[in-house]
Amino acid sequence: MSNLEQTLSIIKPDAVERNLENKIKDFFEKNNLKIIKNKKVKISKEEASEFYKVHQTKPFYNDLCNYLSSGPIVVMVLEGENAISKNRQLMGATDPLKAEEGTLRKMYGISIDKNSVHGSDSLENGKIEINFFFK
Secondary structure, eight states: OOOEEEEEEEEOHHHHHTTOHHHHHHHHHHTTOEEEEEEEEOOOHHHHHHHTGGGTTSTTHHHHHHHHTSSOEEEEEEEEETHHHHHHHHHOOSSTTTSOTTSHHHHHOOSSSOOSEEEOSSHHHHHHHHHHHOO
C-alpha cells in the first residue's frame, strides 16, 4: 500500500547564500524524495509573517519572519513515500547542535535560527504551505 505524500521544503537564506541549493536538492533526490516543483523567491516581511502565522504567539516569531525575508529562498514541493515524516527525518532537529549526524541541519545548519531548511510538519500544513507558494 503506497503512501505517496507531498510536503513543502524551503532552502532558507543562510543556505542559499552559501550556494548549498544543489547539494540539498541532491540529498533529497538520493533519499527518494522527488522535487516536483521548485523556484527561487524573495518574500517580504509581510509574506513571511503570513507564512509563519502558526508561530505568531511564540517569542521567536518576529526574528523568524525577519530572517525568512532577509534573502532569496528556494521553495520546493517534495513528493515520495511518507514525504512529511521522511523530510523531517532528513532535516534533523531544529537545533543543528542536537541534530543527528547525516541530517541536513547537522551538515549545514549554523544555529537554531539559521538552520538551512524548513519542512511542513503535517499533511494539513503541507497543503497550506504548498498553496502559499504555488497557488
